[in-house]
Amino acid sequence: MRDNAKGGALTEVTFYILLALHRPRHGYAVMQFVEEKTGGRLTLGAGTLYGALNALQEKGWIAPVGAADAGRKKEFAVTPLGREMAARELARLKELADTAEEILEEARNGEAIPLLLDAAGAPGPVAG
Amino acid sequence: MEKRYRYFWTLLGLQARWLDKMSDGGLRLVRTEKLLYEFEPCDPGEYRYCVEFVAHLSRDRAEDYARFLEDCGYRVWFKNANLDWNVGKVEARPWAEPGGRLASNATTYNRELLIVEKKNDGKPFQLHSSNEDKARYYIPDPVSDRPGQAEAGGRPHGVSRAGLCSLTAAEKCQNPVPCVPEENPV
Numbered sequence: 001m002r003d004n005a006k007g008g009a010l011t012e013v014t015f016y017i018l019l020a021l022h023r024p025r026h027g028y029a030v031m032q033f034v035e036e037k038t039g040g041r042l043t044l045g046a047g048t049l050y051g052a053l054n055a056l057q058e059k060g061w062i063a064p065v066g067a068a069d070a071g072r073k074k075e076f077a078v079t080p081l082g083r084e085m086a087a088r089e090l091a092r093l094k095e096l097a098d099t100a101e102e103i104l105e106e107a108r109n110g111e112a113i114p115l116l117l118d119a120a121g122a123p124g125p126v127a128g
Numbered sequence: 129m130e131k132r133y134r135y136f137w138t139l140l141g142l143q144a145r146w147l148d149k150m151s152d153g154g155l156r157l158v159r160t161e162k163l164l165y166e167f168e169p170c171d172p173g174e175y176r177y178c179v180e181f182v183a184h185l186s187r188d189r190a191e192d193y194a195r196f197l198e199d200c201g202y203r204v205w206f207k208n209a210n211l212d213w214n215v216g217k218v219e220a221r222p223w224a225e226p227g228g229r230l231a232s233n234a235t236t237y238n239r240e241l242l243i244v245e246k247k248n249d250g251k252p253f254q255l256h257s258s259n260e261d262k263a264r265y266y267i268p269d270p271v272s273d274r275p276g277q278a279e280a281g282g283r284p285h286g287v288s289r290a291g292l293c294s295l296t297a298a299e300k301c302q303n304p305v306p307c308v309p310e311e312n313p314v
Contacts, residue, residue, distance in 0.1 A: 046202065074196070
């Protein structure tokens, strides 16, 4: 997991795991959650998930829930810090989506797109 | 019970593909020994296999990982990558994580590989799905994995184009193979 927590960007896998763990889930349930929510676009290997869960535990973003009995599957849930990181990521993505929407809307309306390339792909006329 | 004798050393993919082929032929793994694989009948193609290298993990970590995989609904066997018969063997593994650097018969020696079985759902069986994770698979990265290191100055670094390590003289290189020799810091 190479999350740039200071710059704000989480990897998609990390963000989905944080979302899945807003209610207590065990590893297999996290895998199912991710696959279901992305319609199978993103599948999470068990080994990758194991590494990610350990990394997030060390960061203190998630924590095991309940006693680790021999017979029961280990469940995890987000900590207050993990919740905050997820909220921050949502704010970052919203900002990105707003900017993208604004620019693409302008482009659709034919405003504010000085074309730098002509139709053939060659550089357009340069001023001066 | 069908028995087969094979030895794959550390050819993980070859071993997994062979087990897949056995499953396609209606045989499912039930037990392994040094050279022995024992099978029971199953529907053709009912199971898929993955073989993973776990000798760089400590014993606790390897067992925790195996338990996690079992919790995910997989069946798991530890398998040897060596063939020598021994008692009280101790092997140095300087490339392993702390806790796994001295492998003995009581810990991780002869338990270097993990065979993982899941029910075939038509999709390829991959334990490692993200690129960063695949890149890290054999290479433990103690710098980025240690909590609090990013803030404590243990940032990833390396040799710059000028041939100099990006660390300042006051910082100590945390890499397993330091990129600055200790007696001659930049």
